[in-house]
Amino acid sequence: MHDFFQDCLAGDWPRIRATLESDVALRAHDLARFGVRHVVSRLPGLTVRDTWDEAGAGERGLVLVPSVFRKTGVLLANEAGTLITYPASGHRTLWDESEAAAPGRLGALLGRGRAAALLNIGDGCGTGDLADRLGVSAGTASVHVAALRNGGLVATHRVGKAVRHVLTPIGSALIMAQASAGGSVQRG
Known part of the structure; x- marks a missing residue:
């Protein structure tokens, strides 16, 4: 993994990291100001539906993961929660030299x-x-x-x-x- 990172990503990593950090900061501000429904409903390519948990069902976690490489998708969904990846804001211009x-x-x-x-x-x-x-x-x-x-x-x-x-x-x-x-x- 280290060699792959050095060969493929190390040169671009500061720009990739800054793009991802900017997206996380924006989503955190929106979360604090407007709530989770607002943040999730604005993720590109994701449809939000209301669901009703069965009585006594535990709360499930939601982890949002910005990406500069992949489109919106659910990476993991199980009883512990759901991990969703989505394109980071600004990802389109990241590779524009x-x-x-x-x-x-x-x-x-x-x-x-x-x-x-x-x-x-x-x-x-x-x-x-x-x-x-x-x-x-x-x-x-x-x-x-x-x-x-x-x-x-x-x-x-x-x-x-x-x-x-x-x-x-x-x-x-x-x-x-x-x-x-x-x-x-x-x-x-």
């Missing part, structure tokens, strides 16, 4: 560095992690995060001595609007 160096229209709106920072925060990261993803100094990453936070696109939470930056619903929506408008959402 035409604007790989620039974050598309977001770059025109926010500036290339800040747009790249927004796109690379994914489901959350520290300043050092973001700096590594962007290939910039921690100070530069911190300046980008401060500007995005002041604009309401990123929230920062302290966890012990560390800080974690996450997308706000507005930040996630901006990324998704960019993707659905046909713009590139390339990372870095």
Whole structure:
């Protein structure tokens, strides 16, 4: 598996991971704001039906797995729950190399560095992690995060001595609007 990953995915992994993390962040915001029915009903290619559990039946779990490789499908359904995979938001532009160096229209709106920072925060990261993803100094990453936070696109939470930056619903929506408008959402 390690050799396969190195040969086939390692070069693209930062972009794949950022795409998946952005999707997870968006779904988490939607889940908190609108509930599970809203999130599940908006997964492409999935039909939601109401079902009634038999009296005394235990609750079943639902695991949603974004993918950049496969269409919507049920991977596993058993008494413990259901695992559903679906195409991650932005998966169509992930492999488009035409604007790989620039974050598309977001770059025109926010500036290339800040747009790249927004796109690379994914489901959350520290300043050092973001700096590594962007290939910039921690100070530069911190300046980008401060500007995005002041604009309401990123929230920062302290966890012990560390800080974690996450997308706000507005930040996630901006990324998704960019993707659905046909713009590139390339990372870095």
